[in-house]
Amino acid sequence: MARFIRVMPKAEYHVHLEGTLEGEMKFMLAQRNGITLPFADVAAMKASYQYHDLPSFLAIYYDGMKVLVTEQDFHDLALAYLAKAASQNVLHTEMFFDPQEHLKRGVAMETVILGISRARAEAAKLYGISSGLILCFVRDLDPHTAMEALDAALPYREHLVGVGLDSDEKGHPPGKFAAHFAKARAAGLKVTVHCDVNQENTLAHIRQAIVDLKVDRIDHGGNILQSPELVALAKQRGLSFTVCPSFSGQVRGEGGDIEVVRGMLDAGLNVTIASDDPAYMGSEYLTEVLIRAQRRSNLTKAELLQIERNAINAAWLGDEYKARMLARLDIFAKAWA
Numbered sequence: 181m182a183r184f185i186r187v188m189p190k191a192e193y194h195v196h197l198e199g200t201l202e203g204e205m206k207f208m209l210a211q212r213n214g215i216t217l218p219f220a221d222v223a224a225m226k227a228s229y230q231y232h233d234l235p236s237f238l239a240i241y242y243d244g245m246k247v248l249v250t251e252q253d254f255h256d257l258a259l260a261y262l263a264k265a266a267s268q269n270v271l272h273t274e275m276f277f278d279p280q281e282h283l284k285r286g287v288a289m290e291t292v293i294l295g296i297s298r299a300r301a302e303a304a305k306l307y308g309i310s311s312g313l314i315l316c317f318v319r320d321l322d323p324h325t326a327m328e329a330l331d332a333a334l335p336y337r338e339h340l341v342g343v344g345l346d347s348d349e350k351g352h353p354p355g356k357f358a359a360h361f362a363k364a365r366a367a368g369l370k371v372t373v374h375c376d377v378n379q380e381n382t383l384a385h386i387r388q389a390i391v392d393l394k395v396d397r398i399d400h401g402g403n404i405l406q407s408p409e410l411v412a413l414a415k416q417r418g419l420s421f422t423v424c425p426s427f428s429g430q431v432r433g434e435g436g437d438i439e440v441v442r443g444m445l446d447a448g449l450n451v452t453i454a455s456d457d458p459a460y461m462g463s464e465y466l467t468e469v470l471i472r473a474q475r476r477s478n479l480t481k482a483e484l485l486q487i488e489r490n491a492i493n494a495a496w497l498g499d500e501y502k503a504r505m506l507a508r509l510d511i512f513a514k515a516w517a
C-alpha cells in the first residue's frame with residue numbers, strides 16, 4: 181500500500197510555501213542574510229516546534245519567515261518544495277503564500293512573487309511539475325493590509341491563480357473579507373478560504389464561504405459533516421475540500437482533519453488531501469500524509485484513486501491539461517491492477 185501511494189500520480193492545493201521552510205534551509209538563509217537564530221542547531225530548533233493549538237503553531241510559523249528576505253530566498257524555498265513534491269510524483273500543485281507577513285517586514289511584493297515564479301518555471305522544466313500560486317489573506321491582521329497586499333499583487337496578476345484566507349480564524353469569519361474576494365474575482369482570480377476544523381462558529385463560517393462568497397474550494401472544512409444541509413449544498417455546487425491529515429492533531433486537537441477523511445468520503449464530498457505546513461509537521465509531505473490517512477481511515481486503493489481524481493478535477497487549470505493528468509492516473513490504476 182505504501183508503494184502504491186508513493187508511485188500514484190498526485191496533486192495538492194493546500195500547502196503554505198512558508199510552511200515548507202525546513203530547518204536546514206532556515207539556518208542557511210539566516211546565515212546568508214546575517215540573521216542570528218536563537219537556536220544552537222537545527223535539532224534544537226525542531227525541538228522547539230511544540231504546539232497545543234492553532235495560535236501556538238502560528239507564532240512559531242510566522243517567526244520562522246523572518247529569514248526570507250531576497251528574491252533568491254523565495255526562489256530557493258519554492259524550488260526546494262517543488263523538487264520534493266515532484267520526487268513524490270505530484271504532477272500539479274497550487275501553493276499558498278502569505279504576503280502581508282513579508283510586506284510588513286519591508287520585503288516588496290515583486291521580490292516575493294518573482295522569486296517564487298522563477299522557481300516555478302525552473303521546476304516545470306527540470307522536474308515536469310506544474311504549479312499555481314494563491315495569495316492568502318492573513319485574516320487576523322488588519323483587513324486594510326490584506327487589501328494593500330492584493331493591490332500590490334494585481335500588477336503581477338499573471339503569476340496568480342487565486343486568493344485564499346488563512347491564519348487564526350477566531351473572530352475572523354470569511355465574510356469579513358467579502359470586498360477583498362470581490363476585487364480578486366473581478367481580476368479573474370479563484371477564491372478559497374480556510375474553515376479550519378473545530379473553530380468557533382465553524383458552521384456559520386462554512387455557510388458564509390459557500391452561500392455568501394460562493395467560494396471555488398474550501399480548505400479543511402471537516403465540520404460540514406455536522407450539517408446535512410451544508411453537505412447537500414456543497415455536493416450540489418461540486419465543491420472540493422483540501423483536507424490535511426498530517427500530524428496536525430497537535431495543532432487542531434481531537435477530531436482534527438485525520439478524523440474527517442472517512443466521513444467526508446462516505447458523504448460523497450470531493451475530498452482531496454494535502455500537506456499544509458510539512459516543515460513544521462514532522463517533514464510529512466504528501467506521500468507521508470496520504471500513508472497516514474490511509475492507515476487511520478483504512479482507505480482502499482480505489483478510494484485513494486478517487487481522492488487523487490478529486491484533486492485533479494479541483495485544479496484551477498484548463499480542461500485539456502486536467503484530462504492529461506487524469507489519463508496518467510488511469511494508466512497508473514490499470515498498470516497496478
Ligand SMILES: [Zn+2]
Binds near residue numbers: 196346399
Ligand atoms: Zn492551511
